[in-house]
Amino acid sequence: MARIGVDVGGTNTDIILETFTTDSVGAGAYRHKVPSTTEDQSIGVLKGVIEVCEKAGIKRNEVSTIVHGTTVATNISIEHNGAEVGMLTTKGFRDILHIGRHKRPHNFSLHFDVPWQSNPLVKRRNRIPISERILPPSGEVEVSLDEEEVRQAARKFKESGISSVIVGFLFSFLNKEHELRAKEIVLEEIPDAYVCCSCEVVDAMREYERFSTTAMNAYVGPKTALYLKNLERQLNENGIDADLRIIQSNGGLATVDSCCEKPVNILMSGPAGGVIGGNFFADLDDEKNIITVDIGGTSADISTLAEGDIKIMNPRDSYVGGHPVMVPMIDLITIGAGGGSIAYIDEAGGFQVGPRSAGSMPGPACYGRGGEEPTVTDANILLGRLDADQMLGGDLKIDPDLSYKAIKEKIADPLGLSVRDAALGIIKIVNNNMALAIRSNSVARGVDPREFMLMPFGGAGPVHGPALAEEVNAKGVIAPPAPGITSAAGLLTTNLQYEVTRSYLCELTSVRDRHAEALQSLLEELDMEAVNKLVKDGVEASQIKLTRFAECRYHGQGFELRAEIPEGELTRGSIQQVVENFHRQHDIDYGYRYDDAEVELVTLRVVGESASKMLEWKELEPANGKGFEEAVMYERDTTFADGQTLVTPRYDRDKLLYGHIVYGPALIMQHDSTSLVPPGWSASVSRFGNLMISKNKLTYGV
Structure with a gap:
């Protein structure tokens, strides 16, 4: 039997398969990546699951569980392409969703967007007031529900083609009777409607946040439910009769049915797995204070963990797509900074990187899929921090000439810079953007990064790790054993x-x-x-x-x-x-x-x-002073942050043993990522395969 973790990112879908037929993950774990299919994530997920089964040499029906991290609900909320939602609410309170609270996004700006007004989850014409009233503090009914008004409103929704409906009455957290009865009537009139009550989605006080959360649930619900049910059906049709579990924003797992009913709980499903995975790998070597930085192709997700504690965000800070969402979420910050982040000159002549991303299609210019804009990956290729013939072990074909052309035409020539300096500028800007986000999640909250290790992962993470650690004064860097699939591994530890x-x-x-x-x-x-x-x-x-x-x-x-x-x-x-x-x-x-x-x-x-079965991770064999030469691959020129270009050796991470120390400058290569060790830094291989990278050598070896 086996189980699989599948995490969908903006560029790649990361997969890890763990078999239960061996006594160690080294022999029983298989890693895989496929390009994400943004038009329908299930296509890439299914392809990856089938391929990793073939890679592991197991039959499809041997997979007992699949744990999935998805950005479907998140993308709907950000791209504003959710369902047309109708709302039944207490008469006199139709405009709560428009008014919101007195707190403004930018108090002193005269020109700012108010998302809940410019992109409302429920248009005003679709918010219908209903005669009913419940009083606090006991939930006493002052005005009985006017069932005929509810029925007429449901018929109006049906005529307008609205099949996603929410019911949000005042003080329903004290008395659910009116909301539940209104839902029954709506379903009598529109049997196939997606209907949810605020008391079912978030049974807590504060009408605005409760209504907003329920509206978001209905907004993303139909498409999310369609995706999850479709994925479940496709897996079954392809002989994979596994229990499908979805990771929620709070880091816990839930069933497909539960997530279809309350998709608002998986709005941060994707980033949650990374935080949990980072914590898992750090904990193997007893590192409790870490700052996780999940750098993929599209975004960077940052979270601070003190004493190994994964913090849940305060509900007042939980916003998705600019709308308050009062559900438990892991405390993290997401910014548009990743390997696919596009570098460009803005209208004022400023040099910018991100948040726009090239994604997986067409991807960075060097992918040769039609992309013509330079990205962070193109800059790393040009500077020799990534080797074109080693991307995904050589499986991903890269053309460095296309990186040179894109950076020269779009950045270097317009700014009068050399191509090398333009590439260094791209890296410096994206690192600065991420460092600002790290500080806002640590220093701004009273956390001293000097007491924390920075854990960068994702395909693009470890190559940026040392520069970020130096920028925020972190104690050092931990590059986990499998940076590219750390989020997927985290799915098997929750x-x-x-x-x-x-x-x-x-x-x-x-x-x-x-x-x-x-x-x-x-x-x-x-x-x-x-x-x-x-x-x-x-x-x-x-x-x-x-x-x-x-x-x-x-x-x-x-x-x-x-x-x-x-x-x-x-x-x-x-x-x-x-x-x-x-x-x-x-x-x-x-x-x-x-x-x-x-x-x-x-x-x-x-x-x-x-409790689920925890992912088992095999200890590395002790070096005992041997085997280091076997890890040496070759040498190539690499340009570092200070602008100097040095002949830099490459090492095969799979051949490094517990206790080996790699002195910079060096690049440590593996299938799913590259770890950079700058001059004056060193990387020590820990007992469980973490790379402990620091200016002041951290010895985890023997």
Whole structure:
């Protein structure tokens, strides 16, 4: 039996297959890459899965599980090509989605775009007010639902060709009755409609964020569901009867059915696998403080992990395509910087790189697929940092003359630069763009990069790693054993996971008995809901782990932080522990705490997960002073960041053993990536195959 991790990027689809018939991943793991098919990701996924099975020499029906990271939902939200959505909402609150909150994207700019107004998820003409009203704090019904109005609205949607509908009523998190009944009526009128209620998507307070999240769910839902169901069907038709699992934005896995119902949970599916994979490889060598930088063909995804903790973003910061999306997401930043990022001269004569990308088709100019614009990959080829005859082990045919031509015509000649200086400029600009993003995810949040190792991966990651580490003053660089498929490997190291929430406002510091009883009752309901979701996926109840959180704030604050709730029955003692956990988290995030201030609970959250089999990674054979010469390949000229061109040896990474040290200048070559070791730096091979690259030699060997 075997399982497969498949991560779809903007340029390549990365695949790793792990068999269970061997006792080590060295003999039982197979890596593969295919070009991403942007017109339909499932084409590239299916091709890659079939080819990696052939490469491993296993039958297709031996694959038991496929874990998939996809950018389908993300691309829909960014490209604004989702479904036409209709909305039923409480009379008098039709324009909540347009007004938003008083917080503006750029407070002091007179010329800025407001995405929720310029590109609304639900057009105003498709937002129909309904007579109904629920009152806080008890959820009491003041105005009963006007079912005839709902029915007439559904018929209007049908006449307009709208088949994706959301129901968002005021205070439905206190009483779901009206929303669920409205959904029933819509389905009676439009049986094949994609309908979702705000209480089903995000059962928490704050109408604007709740409505926006539900609208995003319906906006990306039909196309995402079509893609996932189509992929599942194609796999089955090709003899691959495997359980298909999708990684969610929070790093947990979910079933296809669950993701079809709530595709808003997989908006950051693609980048999540990279953070988890980076953490996995760093943890093998006991490195806990890392900054992951996933540099692919189109974008760079950056996340800071302190003490091995993958941080979940605060809901107030969760935006996708400019719209607030109140679902749990791994805390990361994505910028348009990758191997395919295009260099150009803007209208004002400025030298720019990205965010526009050449993608996989036509790709960088050197690919010879019709691309004529210079990219970061073209610059690396021209500078000798990537060898044209070694890309993907020689499988990817590269023409360096096309790189030279593109950089000369589009950058060097217009700016009056030499071609070499133009190429160096491309690298310097893209590195600076990434360094700014790294600082915003670390220094700007009180994290000192000098205490962190930078972990660059993705096909383009390790060649940029040392320059980025020097730019942000990181302690050093970790190039994982398989940089090009680190995200795919991360998919095989995470658990099946669901999160359920319920809003309940009360003071915790001076909690009353009736509130404590209500909280205990709500936690039991949430526990059962999380367990039922996992049991539905075939998980035994004994294999389920539940973690409870209270999302709290100081009285008067506008947003919350997570504080863990102790296991067992909720008592006054455990409530006080929640208060202390909140104080501690506030101190970590903001550098201060108010021990005497009232702490207010806003939302309860329960995370249910079932542990999956972890990816096994084989230790390298110790060098014991031998074998280094066998890794030497050849020498070629390479131009470094300071402009000097040096004859630089190349090493075959697959032949390096635990304890080998490579002194710069050097390029360490492998099928899916190239690691750069500048002059004055050294790379030490760790026990599990990580390259520890540093100015001050880090010795992980013997």
